[in-house]
């Protein structure tokens with residue numbers, strides 16, 4: 415009797431264990447590599463929230479097992495985190511990366527291990543250019559993509575000379591590089607440039623003094639995270655905004671930093687692939703859902719996380735279950751989302767999307783983004799990438 419019961423119990427246990435195993439087997443293991451501390455911590459949190467919203471919206475949170483690792487915006491930490499997710503956790507897909515420096519550092523390992531990676535921020539041009547990989551798909555932007563349209567646009571506004579500033583790492587050089595190339599092509603002249611120590615510059619005063627001495631028509635910058643907040647506030651206190659207007663890559667006055675920047679952000683004109691004021695049904699629905707979940711307006715980082723999640727959802731819905739099939743299905747992703755129409759360019763695996771030129775104004779309910787211009791369906795040249 416005792417033996418029979420034990421056998422029955424053991425049988426039941428085996429059955430439930432194998433049922434649970436089968437269920438677990440069906441789950442897609444997702445390695446989420448984002449900065450959760452340091453200069454880009456708030457970006458990581460926002461991307462994570464957007465990603466989870468996409469899974470919830472699809473009713474598919476149970477289908478995925480999310481394993482989070484912190485990159486701290488440090489290439490060394492990012493490589494260790496990526497290796498752990500690929501080798502120890504054996505994830506089916508990776509997503510995340512905020513810093514271009516970290517993306518550059520993990521690129522070879524991702525490619526060689528044949529693990530699909532959905533980039534949800536890092537704009538590193540090479541990752542979808544000369545160092546592209548069939549395993550790297552980017553649903554955020556490339557650094558060149560968001561800045562190139564501003565070159566001609568600034569010239570058309572009558573600006574003939576600029577001074578540029580950015581943090582001294584890959585993204586800083588690439589954001590500024592793309593703008594400068596387009597501005598010079600339009601006929602403009604760069605009268606000076608400087609790069610500030612990344613993540614360490616508290617006081618931009620000395621750099622602004624040098625910039626002012628060069629007497630440019632305008633200043634063009636790239637800053638993000640806590641550096642964007644400090645820069646915008648210090649530029650305003652410096653007192654030259656009227657005579658030397660501030661332009662830049664649109665992350666500078668992201669919705670994510672706007673409250674902290676306050677009135678110092680008013681009048682700053684930039685370009686970006688998303689602003690929460692876009693007047694479309696898709697964006698309105700997204701803003702409402704994000705606000706309900708997070709109790710604040712979404713920024714471009716939330717949308718990037720959301721689109722990374724939604725791309726993965728679409729890939730899985732199309733039947734993808736493992737590294738190879740996920741990588742293939744991601745290339746087919748195309749829909750109209752919060753930021754407008756998007757598709758993955760088969761030539762580079764980079765996103766094709768609109769770029770919006772906007773400024774910050776004092777609205778009825780506080781500071782807000784006013785859309786000035788839309789450059790439609792911006793696509794990067796293959797730049798040495800040969801995916802097709």
Ligand code: PHB
Pocket residue numbers: 512513514515535536537538557585637638639665
């Ligand atoms: C980057 O390092 O590629 C980067 C970081 C923060 C941004 C945009 C680009 O807001």
